[in-house]
Amino acid sequence: MKRRGQAGIGTLVMFVALVTVAAIAGGALLGGANAIRLQAEDETESTIADIGTGLTVVNEVGRVNDDGESVRYVRLSVKLGSGTNESDLRNATIHYTDDDTTATLNFTNQTANATNFSVAAPVDADDSAPVLNDETDTFHIFVAVEAIRAGVEDGPAGITWRTNAGLTIVTEDDMRTTVTLTPPAALEGKQWVGV
Secondary structure, X not given: OHHHHHHXXXXXXXXXXHHHHXXXXXHXXXXXXXXXXXXXXXXXXXHHHHHHOXXXXXXXXXXXXOOOOOEEEEEEEEEEOOOOOOEEHHHOEEEEEOOOOEEEEEEOOOOOOOOEEEEEEEEOOOOOXXXXXXXXXXXXXXXXXXXXXXXXXXXXXXXXXXXXXXXXXXXXXXXXXXXXXXXXXXXXXXXXXXX
8 A cells, every 4th residue: 555655646746747847848938939929020010110111211421511510411312112112202391300490391393491302313213203113213312401400599500410400201191201310520521421
């Protein structure tokens, strides 16, 4: 009888050990599955954000003032975003903001100024500018930040590394692309800088 009791206790100990190992393994599997799920969610959000922008900014540069103290205008190079077939920049608006001022800009086929942005088309597959309608199209959008900031009393008229400036391009389909403008601290002696 003693042997049977010992065998029963031994079996119980083995059973508890197996259940414990199975629980640990199950937890590891669930943790791995959760990590994969979170990664998939991040990828989905990234893809949706990419599709939802309408435009993709591929380059941002600024033209430095002759005095070398600030950037007087900004040139954004844009292409169609993923999933976007066409974007007519004549119907777009650009919202400029910084610590001192804000402006809403509309398209002009003239030179950019305090109330309008302009477009040039260095790569335009079918001469449709200012309508982006081909994945190879690359257009330059010009924003005259110095003209926009002309009424600011303190500091330089253009933007510097201290200016918390940003642009939001809103397409006709209400898709938004936001860009932060951050010129380098050293501008003197340069004509163009990355922003």
